[in-house]
Amino acid sequence: MDSLPNVTTPPDDDLFAASRGEPADGSADGLDAHRPPLAVRMRPASLEEVRGQRDVLRQGSPLRRLIEGHGGAAGPLSAILWGPPGTGKTTLAHLVAQAAGRRFVELSAVTAGVKDVRRVMDEAARERDLYGRQTVLFLDEIHRFTKAQQDALLPGVENRLVVLVAATTENPSFSIIAPLLSRSMLVTLTSLDDDDLDEVLTSALNEKRGLAGEFTLDDEARAHVIRISGGDARRALTALEAAAGVALDAQPPGGEDRPVTITLAQVEQAVAHAAVRYDRAGDQHYDVASALIKSMRGSDVDAALHYLALMLEAGEDPRFIARRIVIAASEDVGMADPTALQTAVAAMHAVAQIGMPEARIILAQAVVHNSIAPKSNASYAAINAAIADVRAGRGGPVPAHLRGSGYAGADRLGHGKGYRYTHDEPDGVGPQQFLPDDLLHDADYYHPTGRGWEERLATRWAAVRTIIRGEGPRGNR
Numbered sequence: 001m002d003s004l005p006n007v008t009t010p011p012d013d014d015l016f017a018a019s020r021g022e023p024a025d026g027s028a029d030g031l032d033a034h035r036p037p038l039a040v041r042m043r044p045a046s047l048e049e050v051r052g053q054r055d056v057l058r059q060g061s062p063l064r065r066l067i068e069g070h071g072g073a074a075g076p077l078s079a080i081l082w083g084p085p086g087t088g089k090t091t092l093a094h095l096v097a098q099a100a101g102r103r104f105v106e107l108s109a110v111t112a113g114v115k116d117v118r119r120v121m122d123e124a125a126r127e128r129d130l131y132g133r134q135t136v137l138f139l140d141e142i143h144r145f146t147k148a149q150q151d152a153l154l155p156g157v158e159n160r161l162v163v164l165v166a167a168t169t170e171n172p173s174f175s176i177i178a179p180l181l182s183r184s185m186l187v188t189l190t191s192l193d194d195d196d197l198d199e200v201l202t203s204a205l206n207e208k209r210g211l212a213g214e215f216t217l218d219d220e221a222r223a224h225v226i227r228i229s230g231g232d233a234r235r236a237l238t239a240l241e242a243a244a245g246v247a248l249d250a251q252p253p254g255g256e257d258r259p260v261t262i263t264l265a266q267v268e269q270a271v272a273h274a275a276v277r278y279d280r281a282g283d284q285h286y287d288v289a290s291a292l293i294k295s296m297r298g299s300d301v302d303a304a305l306h307y308l309a310l311m312l313e314a315g316e317d318p319r320f321i322a323r324r325i326v327i328a329a330s331e332d333v334g335m336a337d338p339t340a341l342q343t344a345v346a347a348m349h350a351v352a353q354i355g356m357p358e359a360r361i362i363l364a365q366a367v368v369h370n371s372i373a374p375k376s377n378a379s380y381a382a383i384n385a386a387i388a389d390v391r392a393g394r395g396g397p398v399p400a401h402l403r404g405s406g407y408a409g410a411d412r413l414g415h416g417k418g419y420r421y422t423h424d425e426p427d428g429v430g431p432q433q434f435l436p437d438d439l440l441h442d443a444d445y446y447h448p449t450g451r452g453w454e455e456r457l458a459t460r461w462a463a464v465r466t467i468i469r470g471e472g473p474r475g476n477r
Contacts, residue, residue, distance in 0.1 A: 038241040039234045041209045042200070043091050049203075050095075051196040051233065053088060053189055062185050066163075067095045076134075078157050078164035080142070080181070082172050083189025084355060086232025089167035092187075093138035096165050103127050103135045105162075109144040117152045124162045135162045142166035143175035150177045157183050171353070191231025198226060200233050204240055213259060215244050220264040227315045228271060230356060242270035285316070289324055292367075296325075297332045301371040308360075308367050318359045322348040325366045336376035336452035343369045374452030382445040389439065396436040429467050440469075 035041065044050045047057060047067060056063050066076050079096070081089040097104035105120050124135035142150070156162045157180065164184065168175060172186060192200070204210040205217060217225070221243065229236035246266040288307050295303035311321055322344075329344035347366035351359040389395060403415040411417075420432050435443050448458035 038204060039237040042204050042237055050088060051200050052192040056187050063187050076163050078184040079187055080166045080172055080184045081187050081189060082168050084191050086234035087189040087191060093165040097136040103133050105135055106138045109139060109141040114149050114152045121156045121161060137162045137164050139166045143168045143170040147177055150180050154179055192233055194226050197229055197236050200236055201240060204237055211244060215262055216259045217262045221262050221267045224264055224267050239271045243267040246270045293324060293328050296328050296370040299371055301368055304367045304371045308363060312360050318351050318356055318363060321363055322351045325370060328370055331380045332375055332377060333370060333373045334376040334379040335454040335457055337373035340369050340373045376449040376451055376454050378447055378449055385445045394439060396438050399433050429464050431468060
């Protein structure tokens with residue numbers, strides 16, 4: 001039988017030693033070219049080192065019990081880890097394998113097939129029968145497996161022959177077959193917040209397996225690394241390692257004093273990503289959002305896309321941007337192009353499901369639609385005018401013929417008497433009083449513009465108003 005790919009069965013104490021690349025003598029050189037990448041070396045070796053994911057790793061949670069080696073009456077459950085890149089899916093799989101001396105096998109759905117899965121199952125049965133050792137199968141990017149390949153996993157998961165820990169960045173409801181989902185616990189991981197990333201960077205700078213105190217990161221550089229990482233710990237560590245290399249190269253001859261300070265300019269050079277001057281909690285948050293809205297209102301697509309890009313690159317929450325676009329679609333485009341609101345609402349829901357970086361494409365489409373569309377604030381002005389009358393105390397009782405008549409005693413009160421059913425009228429419109437008495441001749445809220453689709457509404461509203469009230473609109477304000 002051919003040997004299995006990526007099978008590791010080291011003792012607990014050495015489970016992560018190889019990935020960290022720790023030299024036998026315990027020495028450390030933060031940028032030794034022969035050592036694994038910083039992101040690999042800094043992979044947490046215990047629950048205490050894991051950053052973020054506080055909810056799914058709380059005391060007594062199913063995932064924590066699985067990592068700690070506890071199981072139910074029939075043994076430990078398999079798990080599907082769903083979350084963005086760099087949130088700890090591979091790390092948690094390693095921690096599951098570390099408990100109780102389990103055997104760890106890693107496959108990638110990109111390269112593995114049904115034959116590889118069956119081979120793992122055969123090996124797992126032998127390990128169980130000969131050595132009483134349980135096998136943990138970590139399957140990365142399980143969403144790339146076909147239905148037939150996922151079916152091959154079912155017997156081993158069903159019989160607890162393996163503890164499957166599968167990782168995916170796509171919604172399992174759409175990418176994983178229902179029988180496999182029902183036999184596993186679904187664990188949803190979230191992007192790390194800024195404080196978590198700050199702790200990750202601090203550990204990497206100071207710990208022996210990381211940069212071993214040979215580098216420091218100035219405040220601006222640290223903030224930039226955190227911002228461009230987008231909640232991805234792996235991306236943060238990769239950027240830090242690249243910037244450390246730039247900083248080391250920039251040292252003048254004879255200037256090998258430690259620690260070496262990594263500057264903002266060196267981080268920008270290392271990751272080819274300029275720092276964006278943007279304070280998500282300050283004035284710039286509102287100033288740039290205002291500029292985006294006003295650029296869409298003014299139909300300057302290029303300007304609107306610039307401010308959208310600025311907000312996204314600065315790490316602005318794409319859901320906040322989507323909500324502002326929805327508001328603009330109704331306030332500034334309105335009935336001149338009713339489909340703008342449909343696009344914006346669809347974008348808001350899509351962004352919430354997909355996230356960055358693909359969300360940028362969806363937001364861009366909504367921004368372009370809003371910007372190019374003909375503009376009308378007639379609906380916005382109309383509701384404001386109506387609210388002003390209500391707040392001023394105008395508007396008497398609802399006319400009797402419009403009141404509800406579906407209950408006992410309504411006839412005696414005269415409710416519904418004289419109401420004309422609109423669908424029985426010619427063209428579906430007939431003369432009838434809808435407004436309270438004191439607004440009957442004064443209410444004049446909606447003034448359609450002559451732009452886009454609303455131009456047709458202006459003609460229709462004039463005709464309808466003439467039929468209903470015996471008068472046309474009173475002109476634009």
